[in-house]
Amino acid sequence: MTNSAQDAAPAEGTARRDWAWTRTPAPIGPLLLAATREGLVQVVFHADERTSRRALTRLEQCFGGPPVPEIPHLATATAELAAYFAGELRSFTVPLDWSLSSGFNARVLHALADGVPYGSVAGYQDLADRVGEPGAARAVGAAMGSNPLPVVVPCHRVVASDGGIGGFGGGLETKRLLLALEGVLPAPLF
Known part of the structure; x- marks a missing residue:
């Protein structure tokens, strides 16, 4: 799953931010997408009714109120995800709103988004080195788990140094499917 939006809740007295959401089908299961006027802000895996309700409650708390009817970035994100799958x-190319990530986690996620292209992988240690924190490979794993924008910010491309695929908040089968889609792993037989 993704980072709790509640962890990034605005300080008391912060102005309300407009946001909207949609749920979209995907080969890895339904995704909940949320966007602000700045860009796509969250992607939630396995977005059944219960998971969606929890995510939407956190987003309401984070952004100071209920969603608005429409944010254009949602249509872009939905179309791009359909094309990706x-x-x-x-x-x-959808703009990203990074407001649900900060500090070390944000630095790592930016390095991932900017430096690990489609069809390639990087190790946890490699990302730690890229952000100038060579002793922080485990913290990179935590940053991957906090990623509010999985698939778009491709935490599925981060793998273990022992040749394994590593962990994944969306589940290992989801990670395998995403890596197979990008040609990193063979496609499942069944």
Whole structure:
């Protein structure tokens, strides 16, 4: 799952921010997408009714109120994710709102988004080195678990140094499917 939006809740007296959401089908299960006027702010895996309700409650708390009817970035994100899952898109262009990530986690996620392209992988240690924190490989794993924008910010491309695929908040089967889609792993037989 993704980082709790509640962890990034605005301070008392912070102005309300407009946001909207949609749920979209995907080969890895339904995704809940949320966006602000700045960009896509959250992607939630396995977005059944219960998971969606929890995520939406956290987003309401974080952004100071209920969603608005429409934010244009949602249509862009939905179309780009559909193209990605159809094998027609290798790089997302939807603007991103990074407000649900900060500090070390944000630095690592930016390094991941900017430096690990479609069809490639990086190790936890490699990302720690890229952000100038060579002793922080385990903390990179925690940053991957806090990623509010999985798939678009491709935490599925981060793998273990022992050759294993490592962990994944969306589940290992989801990670395998995403890596297979990008040609890193063979496609499942069944």
